[in-house]
Amino acid sequence: MDHDSAVDLLRRSYAAVPPGEKVRLAKRTSNLFRPRAAPQVPGLDVSGLTGVLRVDPTARTADVQGMCTYEDLVDATLPHGLMPLVVPQLRTITLGGAVTGLGIESTSFRNGLPHESVTELDVLTGSGEIVTARPDGDHADLYAAFPNSLGSLGYATRLRIELQPVRRYVALRNIRFTRLEELVDAIAEVTATRAWAGMPVDAMDGVMFSPGEAYLVLATFTDEVERPSDYTGQDIYYRSLRRRTRDTLTTYDYLWRWDTDWFWCSAAFGVQHPVVRRLWPARWRRSDVYHRLVRLEHRYGVAARVDRLRGQPARERVVQDVEIPLERTADFLRWFAGNVGMAPVWLCPLRLREPAGPGSARSWPLYPLRPGQDYVNIGFWGTVPMAEGAADGDVNRSIERTVSELGGHKSLYSDAYYDRDSFDRLYGGATWRAVRDRYDPEHRFTGLYEKAVARA
Numbered sequence: 355m356d357h358d359s360a361v362d363l364l365r366r367s368y369a370a371v372p373p374g375e376k377v378r379l380a381k382r383t384s385n386l387f388r389p390r391a392a393p394q395v396p397g398l399d400v401s402g403l404t405g406v407l408r409v410d411p412t413a414r415t416a417d418v419q420g421m422c423t424y425e426d427l428v429d430a431t432l433p434h435g436l437m438p439l440v441v442p443q444l445r446t447i448t449l450g451g452a453v454t455g456l457g458i459e460s461t462s463f464r465n466g467l468p469h470e471s472v473t474e475l476d477v478l479t480g481s482g483e484i485v486t487a488r489p490d491g492d493h494a495d496l497y498a499a500f501p502n503s504l505g506s507l508g509y510a511t512r513l514r515i516e517l518q519p520v521r522r523y524v525a526l527r528n529i530r531f532t533r534l535e536e537l538v539d540a541i542a543e544v545t546a547t548r549a550w551a552g553m554p555v556d557a558m559d560g561v562m563f564s565p566g567e568a569y570l571v572l573a574t575f576t577d578e579v580e581r582p583s584d585y586t587g588q589d590i591y592y593r594s595l596r597r598r599t600r601d602t603l604t605t606y607d608y609l610w611r612w613d614t615d616w617f618w619c620s621a622a623f624g625v626q627h628p629v630v631r632r633l634w635p636a637r638w639r640r641s642d643v644y645h646r647l648v649r650l651e652h653r654y655g656v657a658a659r660v661d662r663l664r665g666q667p668a669r670e671r672v673v674q675d676v677e678i679p680l681e682r683t684a685d686f687l688r689w690f691a692g693n694v695g696m697a698p699v700w701l702c703p704l705r706l707r708e709p710a711g712p713g714s715a716r717s718w719p720l721y722p723l724r725p726g727q728d729y730v731n732i733g734f735w736g737t738v739p740m741a742e743g744a745a746d747g748d749v750n751r752s753i754e755r756t757v758s759e760l761g762g763h764k765s766l767y768s769d770a771y772y773d774r775d776s777f778d779r780l781y782g783g784a785t786w787r788a789v790r791d792r793y794d795p796e797h798r799f800t801g802l803y804e805k806a807v808a809r810a
Contacts (some may be wrong), residue, residue: 364403366476409431439515440459441461444641446642452469460699470706473488497717498716502718508794522605523602581602617733618698620639670747671737675733682761685760686732705731751771
């Protein structure tokens with residue numbers, strides 16, 4: 355199906371939604387951890403919007419449909435020696451999803467977030483129109499408010515994004531830290547100089563196993579390699595940080611190094627046990643398979659019932675990514691280790707992109723990180739036992755309070771508990787309402803607060 359036909363199919367599906375009913379995507383899969391109400395009416399048909407329209411190696415851009423996965427996009431760009439400026443860590447995250455719902459990865463300390471490399475995008479608005487939004491011009495307000503709007507302001511049908519050159523391999527240095535302050539200082543130095551110990555750094559992330567054991571993984575693109583490692587088989591990537599100070603991966607395997615075991619979350623399904631791993635087909639060692647298993651557990655609660663029969667306490671789901679100012683990162687990590695106790699946690703340094711020319715860095719009102727401020731994204735995904743007398747959500751609420759106290763922000767792909775006033779203050783409520791009223795005057799799309807907190 356060509357792009358025009360796919361957009362026409364989308365618009366016809368929009369017209370088929372009865373007046374007064376909320377408009378939603380007709381989409382079977384999701385990387386969200388936020389439970390959603392089952393739709394009662396047909397949704398928007400985006401089945402034809404899953405491809406790469408064009409890769410321009412000279413201009414280093416790609417035109418991509420909104421439901422295209424990063425897995426498919428990378429397959430189209432790597433043969434040209436190019437990749438997106440930021441490739442979120444899970445294969446089935448879509449371009450539209452990473453822009454409207456945010457994404458991050460190890461190049462974010464120099465390239466910011468995925469939406470910052472979008473030069474223009476076509477959006478189906480709540481009025482049923484397709485508009486092209488750019489950083490300036492008639493629809494600059496939609497362009498600025500679209501990131502972190504979670505589909506409440508429209509759905510991207512096409513995005514033009516910048517690409518960057520890459521090499522065939524990625525050389526890794528796994529640097530261990532026993533003091534969090536030293537880890538923070540190292541992140542600051544690499545962010546400022548884009549180098550460490552005299553070698554350039556093209557990508558940077560890390561893992562904390564405990565406040566006394568953390569690793570920074572410094573990556574450099576290269577064409578020189580003897581024998582790259584392979585973590586798609588029996589070896590498990592995150593475990594390698596503890597036993598190897600240097601490593602090399604193909605660029606393709608580096609981009610998906612976290613997907614094979616969903617970081618470390620595959621352990622919950624037994625996939626890290628050597629016997630189970632040999633029997634578990636390699637094609638099923640991927641994040642979307644694990645995510646489907648999680649959705650089945652949410653639906654049927656088998657593990658929860660087994661825990662009750664064994665006399666185990668109920669467990670609270672704690673699945674979050676938070677951005678903490680670099681200078682408060684050690685404080686948050688110590689608080690988290692002492693009060694939540696989940697380990698490992700992922701560390702991904704972040705800084706909004708610097709302007710290419712004169713002027714200040716662009717800000718994004720629905721996720722107002724401060725230009726010029728260094729942050730660390732801290733990701734933690736799992737469950738914790740609920741204390742006697744505690745209510746489900748107590749741990750997540752304490753995380754929200756602590757993140758706010760430290761001047762940070764929390765992504766909205768999972769559970770959120772903010773009251774509406776706090777949510778509006780943290781996530782650009784006034785801007786969101788102004789843009790929604792312009793592009794969706796009848797409020798056909800579900801509101802941002804309703805999606806993120808009320809789970810509508």
